[in-house]
Amino acid sequence: MAKLVECVPNFSEGRDNNIIEAIVEEVRKVKGAKLLDYSSDEDHNRTVVTFIGSPEPIKEAAFNLAKKAAELIDMTTHQGGHPRMGATDVVPFIPISDITMAECVQLAREVGQKMGEELNIPIYFYEEAATKPDRKNLADVRKGQYEGFFEKIKDDNWKPDFGPQEMNAKSGATAVGARVPLIAYNVNLGTHDIEIANQIAKKVRFLGGGLRYAKGMGVKLEERNIVQVSMNLVNYEKTAIYTAFEMVKMEAKRYGVPVIGSEVIGLVPMKSLIDCAEYYLQIENFSMDQILEKRIVE
Amino acid sequence: MAKLVECVPNFSEGRDNNIIEAIVEEVRKVKGAKLLDYSSDEDHNRTVVTFIGSPEPIKEAAFNLAKKAAELIDMTTHQGGHPRMGATDVVPFIPISDITMAECVQLAREVGQKMGEELNIPIYFYEEAATKPDRKNLADVRKGQYEGFFEKIKDDNWKPDFGPQEMNAKSGATAVGARVPLIAYNVNLGTHDIEIANQIAKKVRFLGGGLRYAKGMGVKLEERNIVQVSMNLVNYEKTAIYTAFEMVKMEAKRYGVPVIGSEVIGLVPMKSLIDCAEYYLQIENFSMDQILEKRIVE
Numbered sequence: 258m259a260k261l262v263e264c265v266p267n268f269s270e271g272r273d274n275n276i277i278e279a280i281v282e283e284v285r286k287v288k289g290a291k292l293l294d295y296s297s298d299e300d301h302n303r304t305v306v307t308f309i310g311s312p313e314p315i316k317e318a319a320f321n322l323a324k325k326a327a328e329l330i331d332m333t334t335h336q337g338g339h340p341r342m343g344a345t346d347v348v349p350f351i352p353i354s355d356i357t358m359a360e361c362v363q364l365a366r367e368v369g370q371k372m373g374e375e376l377n378i379p380i381y382f383y384e385e386a387a388t389k390p391d392r393k394n395l396a397d398v399r400k401g402q403y404e405g406f407f408e409k410i411k412d413d414n415w416k417p418d419f420g421p422q423e424m425n426a427k428s429g430a431t432a433v434g435a436r437v438p439l440i441a442y443n444v445n446l447g448t449h450d451i452e453i454a455n456q457i458a459k460k461v462r463f464l465g466g467g468l469r470y471a472k473g474m475g476v477k478l479e480e481r482n483i484v485q486v487s488m489n490l491v492n493y494e495k496t497a498i499y500t501a502f503e504m505v506k507m508e509a510k511r512y513g514v515p516v517i518g519s520e521v522i523g524l525v526p527m528k529s530l531i532d533c534a535e536y537y538l539q540i541e542n543f544s545m546d547q548i549l550e551k552r553i554v555e
Numbered sequence: 556m557a558k559l560v561e562c563v564p565n566f567s568e569g570r571d572n573n574i575i576e577a578i579v580e581e582v583r584k585v586k587g588a589k590l591l592d593y594s595s596d597e598d599h600n601r602t603v604v605t606f607i608g609s610p611e612p613i614k615e616a617a618f619n620l621a622k623k624a625a626e627l628i629d630m631t632t633h634q635g636g637h638p639r640m641g642a643t644d645v646v647p648f649i650p651i652s653d654i655t656m657a658e659c660v661q662l663a664r665e666v667g668q669k670m671g672e673e674l675n676i677p678i679y680f681y682e683e684a685a686t687k688p689d690r691k692n693l694a695d696v697r698k699g700q701y702e703g704f705f706e707k708i709k710d711d712n713w714k715p716d717f718g719p720q721e722m723n724a725k726s727g728a729t730a731v732g733a734r735v736p737l738i739a740y741n742v743n744l745g746t747h748d749i750e751i752a753n754q755i756a757k758k759v760r761f762l763g764g765g766l767r768y769a770k771g772m773g774v775k776l777e778e779r780n781i782v783q784v785s786m787n788l789v790n791y792e793k794t795a796i797y798t799a800f801e802m803v804k805m806e807a808k809r810y811g812v813p814v815i816g817s818e819v820i821g822l823v824p825m826k827s828l829i830d831c832a833e834y835y836l837q838i839e840n841f842s843m844d845q846i847l848e849k850r851i852v853e
Contacts, residue, residue: 261847261848309847353847353848354848438847445839498832498836499832499835499836516837517837518838519838520839520841524845524846524847526846526848527825527829527846527847530832530846531825531829531832533831533832534796534828534829534831534835535828537797537831538796538831539814539815539816540816540817540818541743541816541817541818543819547821548822548824548825549736550651550652550824
């Protein structure tokens with residue numbers, strides 16, 4: 258199987274369809290980059306684009322999207338409910354298969370450098386691509402937002418990693434990074450008591466002393482008259498799906514509530530589910546190379 | 556993800572490396588056909604070749620291998636321990652992903668017809684590609700072997716599906732078919748008593764009244780001083796890996812013996828393990844399209 262990397266850039270435009278389509282079109286133009294999804298939120302005035310492919314086309318597409326966004330989006334007039342610092346607000350690269358995080362960091366660095374130099378945009382590397390510990394967390398990098406960056410960028414501690422050393426008024430600044438894929442995973446409970454789902458979520462999530470890479474909350478499924486523990490697993494290699502599932506089950510016992518099912522929302526890497534099969538079947542010495550589909554003709 | 560089909564032809568030559576290499580080379584020559592494995596057995600005087608790819612290149616490679624085998628192997632002098640009826644003895648096509656069994660049957664039919672017409676070899680379709688119920692089982696088709704076919708072929712009930720209506724002395728006859736992939740799966744027991752493994756295998760396998768698509772026997776792992784129930788799952792979509800695992804566990808309880816692990820041998824289709832994750836996690840409404848790798852750029 259070929260190296261596969263996912264890119265999920267966020268743009269500060271969620272209302273003008275002509276602009277949104279023109280940006281998304283840049284993915285379609287690159288052979289080898291496959292558009293998986295894009296969705297816009299008018300309140301947030303923001304669009305999230307998801308595409309996947311091998312490193313070279315993904316690099317090309319990521320840059321071309323940012324270039325188009327720099328042409329078409331003017332941050333001086335931007336308003337929206339979601340925190341943002343630039344026209345191309347954030348560009349994460351996510352390893353999917355047969356590619357290491359280090360390679361994705363390298364990708365982020367190359368795209369960031371090119372954006373800085375050719376588009377004249379201040380670039381900040383974040384998460385796995387961060388150049389300093391206090392740039393790891395995107396929220397910290399983006400703090401102050403577009404409006405605040407005209408000052409923030411002058412702070413010695415917040416000099417951009419690439420690009421101009423002063424703010425780009427039209428395009429703002431961009432965070433470019435590499436991170437593991439996030440899995441949206443919900444466990445359904447045989448009760449309609451939302452308080453029980455909330456209590457379980459609190460025990461399972463990192464904030465409540467639970468699993469390091471799990472976020473969670475209780476959610477009511479009105480139609481089915483049940484509740485669920487809705488989770489985000491932000492590092493499935495360290496906090497596995499089965500771990501989250503078993504921990505919800507364990508906490509549900511306290512209330513005598515049965516776990517009646519679970520849901521995987523959206524796309525997940527194959528390995529995240531194969532890991533679960535390995536766990537429950539107690540498989541010894543399994544290698545992902547034993548998956549026939551991994552042998553696909555390149 | 557592209558349509559992926561596997562082909563595992565068996566040839567009646569397992570001793571002469573020049574001939575074996577010349578046949579295998581025909582796979583390497585076809586762009587889009589990927590050689591996964593080949594292995595020869597001198598006692599059996601037989602070679603098994605495994606390759607994978609999308610239908611067109613697999614069709615081309617399968618025919619080219621049979622053509623080369625017809626040139627280089629002379630059945631009039633062939634001797635070996637394994638039942639065989641032709642130089643290219645059997646050619647199964649196996650659906651791996653995004654391809655139906657019906658499409659594999661169609662592939663078998665096309666390759667069989669071409670072999671019959673262009674290589675002048677009597678062709679019998681078997682398993683899912685069989686044209687009559689009594690040709691489904693390969694052992695029934697091959698009964699009498701090469702030597703017996705000179706008479707068998709004259710029987711009205713055993714007229715070839717394609718090709719000449721009389722035996723090809725040099726190349727013999729060939730069975731061409733389509734079948735589901737076979738999974739070799741072993742469950743390890745926390746005991747060194749082979750009798751217990753044998754008893755469990757008897758209960759789990761079809762022959763003993765167990766699972767329809769499971770074969771099994773007890774095997775001793777001398778090095779670890781344990782035993783295992785060694786199984787072949789010949790239709791993982793109907794008799795799943797987790798079903799076999801749970802049934803071994805269930806039977807092991809009778810002896811107070813713990814299941815200490817399991818092994819998947821060789822290649823398995825992704826779906827066979829994803830099915831297990833779905834079962835144990837009680838996942839509702841999962842679609843294989845949610846697997847990121849399925850979205851690979853085509």
